[in-house]
Amino acid sequence: MGKTMQNKLVQYFSELTALSSEERQDIENSMMINKFPKGTYLLKEGQIARDSYFVIKGLVREFILWDGDEKTTNFFSENQWIISLDTLASTPPSILNRVCVEDCVLVIGNEKMSKELFKKHPRFEAISRMVMEKTFAGQQQQMTSFFTESPEQRYLKLLKLRPDIFQRVPQYQIASYIGVKPESLSRIRKRIAKQ
Amino acid sequence: MGKTMQNKLVQYFSELTALSSEERQDIENSMMINKFPKGTYLLKEGQIARDSYFVIKGLVREFILWDGDEKTTNFFSENQWIISLDTLASTPPSILNRVCVEDCVLVIGNEKMSKELFKKHPRFEAISRMVMEKTFAGQQQQMTSFFTESPEQRYLKLLKLRPDIFQRVPQYQIASYIGVKPESLSRIRKRIAKQ
Numbered sequence: 001m002g003k004t005m006q007n008k009l010v011q012y013f014s015e016l017t018a019l020s021s022e023e024r025q026d027i028e029n030s031m032m033i034n035k036f037p038k039g040t041y042l043l044k045e046g047q048i049a050r051d052s053y054f055v056i057k058g059l060v061r062e063f064i065l066w067d068g069d070e071k072t073t074n075f076f077s078e079n080q081w082i083i084s085l086d087t088l089a090s091t092p093p094s095i096l097n098r099v100c101v102e103d104c105v106l107v108i109g110n111e112k113m114s115k116e117l118f119k120k121h122p123r124f125e126a127i128s129r130m131v132m133e134k135t136f137a138g139q140q141q142q143m144t145s146f147f148t149e150s151p152e153q154r155y156l157k158l159l160k161l162r163p164d165i166f167q168r169v170p171q172y173q174i175a176s177y178i179g180v181k182p183e184s185l186s187r188i189r190k191r192i193a194k195q
Numbered sequence: 196m197g198k199t200m201q202n203k204l205v206q207y208f209s210e211l212t213a214l215s216s217e218e219r220q221d222i223e224n225s226m227m228i229n230k231f232p233k234g235t236y237l238l239k240e241g242q243i244a245r246d247s248y249f250v251i252k253g254l255v256r257e258f259i260l261w262d263g264d265e266k267t268t269n270f271f272s273e274n275q276w277i278i279s280l281d282t283l284a285s286t287p288p289s290i291l292n293r294v295c296v297e298d299c300v301l302v303i304g305n306e307k308m309s310k311e312l313f314k315k316h317p318r319f320e321a322i323s324r325m326v327m328e329k330t331f332a333g334q335q336q337q338m339t340s341f342f343t344e345s346p347e348q349r350y351l352k353l354l355k356l357r358p359d360i361f362q363r364v365p366q367y368q369i370a371s372y373i374g375v376k377p378e379s380l381s382r383i384r385k386r387i388a389k390q
Contacts (some may be wrong), residue, residue, distance in 0.1 A: 064339060064342050064343055066342065066343050071342055071343075073338075073339070073342060083331070085328055085329075085331055085332035085335060095339055095343060096339065118321070122317060122318075122320075122321075123317075125317075125320040125321040125324055126313070126317075126320040126324075128324050129320055129321075129323050129324035129327060132324060132327045132328055132331060133280055133327060134280075135331070136278070136280055136327060136330070136331045136334070137280035139331070139334060139335070139338070140280060140334070142338075143268070143334070143337075143338055143341075144259060144268070144290055144291065146338075146341065147259050147261065147266055147268060148259055148261050148266075148290060
């Protein structure tokens with residue numbers, strides 16, 4: 001895997017905290033990067049979600065099967081973390097599905113790998129905490145958005161914050177993410193186009 | 196503040212990882228515990244949420260004002276963390292309200308206090324990461340529950356996992372938490388009582 005790809009995660013960490021060149025090197029060396037072809041399921045309903053991922057390239061869609069329909073709960077793309085914590089919560093198997101919408105390049109992380117890294121570099125505990133906080137903060141926002149925003153507001157927000165998504169996934173997945181049927185999404189788009 | 200109260204947080208941490216007696220002592224010494232009378236707002240819509248809290252005693256309700264109605268998004272009680280990460284996400288002020296439903300005793304934490312503790316005891320970074328992960332895992336579950344469970348299922352789950360809540364808050368708050376009008380909650384309760 002190319003140097004540039006590995007640098008993406010190092011760069012992400014560097015924005016959280018200053019890294020020594022030795023630390024940068026160790027991250028690069030210990031990093032497990034894999035390619036996942038389009039259509040690969042990283043997680044299927046009924047499994048235990050153990051692995052977390054950092055998206056170097058590609059797009060992963062998260063959805064729940066609900067009353068026979070797919071309810072899209074998240075899109076993960078470049079520089080985002082897909083964090084799995086099933087092993088911590090005393091939970092039944094996951095009800096989430098996570099599928100690669102495009103060919104993906106992902107860094108894989110899990111409890112075991114983290115522990116080894118933490119043992120060698122205790123400071124990575126702090127970095128890991130920061131990643132967790134940042135991702136958690138994003139999720140808190142997403143959760144309140146579900147409670148308070150109309151589908152139209154959610155559409156406009158997605159368009160503003162993540163315009164690339166509209167070129168990368170089919171319309172029906174956008175519809176299920178903002179919480180409407182595909183027909184209603186067409187109406188929302190027409191209404192917005194007129195304004 | 197009594198020793199027993201301080202021990203509650205130490206005990207919580209001990210369940211995550213083994214603590215030396217020096218570490219226990221330092222947690223107890225550095226802990227900032229405050230009493231908050233019933234009705235106190237820890238956070239109001241429009242403010243920046245900077246402080247996190249650990250509930251030693253009491254109950255805090257979180258809600259969003261939405262179309263003139265209160266939508267209850269969380270109840271926090273003994274041994275739970277109320278985590279605020281507004282300063283991390285590049286967010287507008289919070290839309291959440293957090294109010295003490297009972298007289299509360301809370302441990303207060305924030306970025307500045309954590310940093311001081313981390314400097315003295317780098318290992319607390321790890322503990323903080325574990326707290327974050329555990330709370331995050333709980334929130335992930337809650338989020339999928341909102342997507343997939345009916346109000347009746349949410350009612351039964353709350354009754355099973357947190358039966359005390361029903362004695363501690365008025366019915367209309369339970370209703371808004373499970374996502375129905377108070378009238379519908381009465382119907383749900385009657386239906387369940389018949390079974």
